[in-house]
Amino acid sequence: MLGELRQSMPMSQTYILTFSCPDRLGLVHAVSGFLLERGGNIEEAAQYNDPDTGLFFMRVQFSCGQLSHAELRTQLGSFAEPLQLQWSLHATAQAMRTVIMVSKEGHCLNDLLFRWKSGLLALDIRAIVSNHREFYQLAASYNVPFHHIPVTAATKAQAEAKAFEVIESEGAELVVLARYMQILSDDLCRKLSGRAINIHHSFLPSFKGAKPYYQAHDRGVKLIGATAHYVTADLDEGPIIEQDVARVDHSKTVEDLTTQGRDTESQVLARAVKWHSEHRVRLNGHKTVIFK
Incomplete structure (x- = not known):
């Protein structure tokens, strides 16, 4: 009884x-x-x-x-x-279903996969989507399905539709743009509102758009940084989740800045993903509230 x-x-x-x-x-x-x-x-x-x-x-x-x-x-x-x-x-027992999107720069992807397999992120990584083939072996080593979806100006709409089909079929609660270097359409941004995180290799709002390290070098900055933010239709203007900086000086080349910035990008994105997966982030208009 x-x-x-x-x-x-x-x-x-x-x-x-x-x-x-x-x-x-x-x-x-x-x-x-x-x-x-x-x-x-x-x-x-x-x-x-x-x-x-x-x-x-x-x-x-x-x-x-x-x-x-x-x-x-x-x-x-x-x-x-x-x-x-x-x-x-x-x-809390249910890990957050996640799809990662990446292009040719794999440092953030590699860092997230390692942290996930090490039990440091409450994620269930269901798939990796890329417009290039570079990381299919890395995905296979972690037993994660890899979807190669090429993107050209002529096929952008169809490519986004295929990517969104993967996201929906996997039931993804989170989409991480781990240096995915394609600008998402307004329609896809709306569909992913509040559940897509991007890493921008600059301390926003400075140096938006392409090649921010080149912009930073040209301006002779003394600090470079990275910004993790939610994706919106306004390029690089979504609510900011996390940021960090690294000190540099006049002797650094663009290549030096890029190399040094990769570590900062990986750490900033990992913290943002961790906080989101632990439901520590609440949207507050165009800002965020983070319960650390």
């Missing part, structure tokens, strides 16, 4: 709840009370009030064994409506 009772009860799972809403008194109390009433144990919590927009942001990690995932979602829907919560709920 006791065994039957145990089998009928949901196993305790860990979840991450994130939300934003208009700020008001008692929001933290309301959320913690909601979870307490359902046997939820809060393990981690962070919140932020934006005085400029009047919005409140919160991320809560909690365990719960009284309700199933579906039951939690249903009850959260009723709880969220009067508070105007824009919310999401994810089980």
